[in-house]
Amino acid sequence: MLEWFAPPLLIAAAAMLPKRKMSDGKKIEEIFKNARICVKDGETYSYPKLYKTIKQEHKTTFLYTLPLGIPSEIFNKIKPVFEDGLNKDIEIEYEGLLKINVYNQKLPQKWTFDNNILAHKWEVPIGKNHEGTLYHDFDKYPHMLVGGVTRFGKTVFIKEIFYSLAITNPDDVEFYILDLKGGMEFSKYEGLPNVKSIACDLFESTKTLAYILEDIKKRQKHMKNNGFTNIVDTPIKKRTFVIVDEGAELSPDIIADKDLKKYARFCQGALSEIARIGGGLGYRLTFCTQYPTREAVPMQVKMNIVARLSFIAASQIASRVILDDNGAEELPSIPGRAIYKIEKNRVIQVPYINDEFMLKNLSEVITQKQKNIKQ
Ligand SMILES: Nc1ncnc2c1ncn2[C@@H]1O[C@H](COP(=O)(O)OP(=O)(O)O)[C@@H](O)[C@H]1O
Ligand SMILES: [Mg+2]
Numbered sequence: 001m002l003e004w005f006a007p008p009l010l011i012a013a014a015a016m017l018p019k020r021k022m023s024d025g026k027k028i029e030e031i032f033k034n035a036r037i038c039v040k041d042g043e044t045y046s047y048p049k050l051y052k053t054i055k056q057e058h059k060t061t062f063l064y065t066l067p068l069g070i071p072s073e074i075f076n077k078i079k080p081v082f083e084d085g086l087n088k089d090i091e092i093e094y095e096g097l098l099k100i101n102v103y104n105q106k107l108p109q110k111w112t113f114d115n116n117i118l119a120h121k122w123e124v125p126i127g128k129n130h131e132g133t134l135y136h137d138f139d140k141y142p143h144m145l146v147g148g149v150t151r152f153g154k155t156v157f158i159k160e161i162f163y164s165l166a167i168t169n170p171d172d173v174e175f176y177i178l179d180l181k182g183g184m185e186f187s188k189y190e191g192l193p194n195v196k197s198i199a200c201d202l203f204e205s206t207k208t209l210a211y212i213l214e215d216i217k218k219r220q221k222h223m224k225n226n227g228f229t230n231i232v233d234t235p236i237k238k239r240t241f242v243i244v245d246e247g248a249e250l251s252p253d254i255i256a257d258k259d260l261k262k263y264a265r266f267c268q269g270a271l272s273e274i275a276r277i278g279g280g281l282g283y284r285l286t287f288c289t290q291y292p293t294r295e296a297v298p299m300q301v302k303m304n305i306v307a308r309l310s311f312i313a314a315s316q317i318a319s320r321v322i323l324d325d326n327g328a329e330e331l332p333s334i335p336g337r338a339i340y341k342i343e344k345n346r347v348i349q350v351p352y353i354n355d356e357f358m359l360k361n362l363s364e365v366i367t368q369k370q371k372n373i374k375q
Contacts, residue, residue, distance in 0.1 A: 127348030142279035147322035148311025209270035248296035272300030
């Protein structure tokens with residue numbers, strides 16, 4: 001009989017640890033016992049068995065073999081219990097063996113963006129975890145879905161990718177920005193030559209997206225005529241980023257007026273097309289929303305986006321809409337703390353960037369570009 005995950009036991013599992021000093025390995029074993037992570041066969045209880053301990057400078061890795069019958073998925077659910085019990089940051093993975101990484105230091109609560117972390121071309125720094133700085137390659141995974149409750153770093157994150165792309169690719173990147181908080185966040189970047197347009201409301205978004213749909217048709221034709229299938233295999237250097245902040249504003253369900261609903265439907269349909277076929281043509285969509293509901297995130301948009309990023313989510317359901325997984329609801333209340341998901345979930349701290357820094361550095365790029373044109 002399988003016995004695990006009785007919620008009262010689970011909550012108590014970390015609290016039941018004795019106060020006296022105990023090694024991390026011992027604590028993990030106590031938590032297995034307290035949370036009854038075991039298989040019961042008659043009168044015998046089988047627990048995960050320590051196979052190996054690997055000590056490195058920044059972490060200790062505990063490898064366990066699991067008795068048959070313990071589903072490996074449960075370990076991510078109980079990750080917070082281990083974190084509470086050990087009072088350390090932990091990552092759990094399952095690759096034939098159960099791997100528990102216990103880190104010596106906690107992730108920083110804040111780290112400030114600095115140009116030294118910039119990479120090249122379409123690889124953008126997105127955050128730091130215990131193993132180093134993580135980069136997202138927009139040529140490999142063209143689109144990204146971003147969610148999380150308000151005031152935890154969505155807009156700062158998209159500004160950070162916008163800035164990194166603009167600084168690294170001044171001649172090749174262009175942006176269409178749908179800043180649906182009335183243009184409050186991005187209007188200051190209107191002067192940047194790479195910014196093609198900033199749409200601030202439903203009407204402007206409709207105009208921008210109608211233009212993009214036409215352009216998609218043209219690009220399809222051009223690619224077809226040249227026998228190209230994906231932009232990454234062509235000499236074409238240009239990439240077009242469509243950044244949507246507060247995407248739920250384009251949801252027909254929140255709009256009462258019948259005629260206006262049509263515009264919203266059109267916008268959602270266009271975003272779906274960008275997600276579905278835009279990638280191969282050089283379009284890269286970053287769709288951001290604080291309301292991760294089915295109405296706010298069109299099905300086609302979600303289905304065609306592999307890369308996900310969630311800041312703290314309001315509920316398990318919200319976490320699942322963004323990540324297809326629980327976990328974002330358990331993140332600590334630290335702005336910039338997020339789960340980045342491509343294949344697996346990784347907890348990261350997003351670098352902090354502000355407008356002053358961005359404007360100062362971007363204005364240098366603009367001046368340089370103007371000088372090059374004159375020469
Ligand atoms: N990566 C970060 N590191 C530290 N603080 C951050 C970070 N991102 C956001 N913050 C803080 O949180 C505030 C809200 O961030 P914002 O991006 O506007 O949230 P959202 O768009 O999700 O509502 C910022 O003004 C800043 O003070
Ligand atoms: Mg915002």
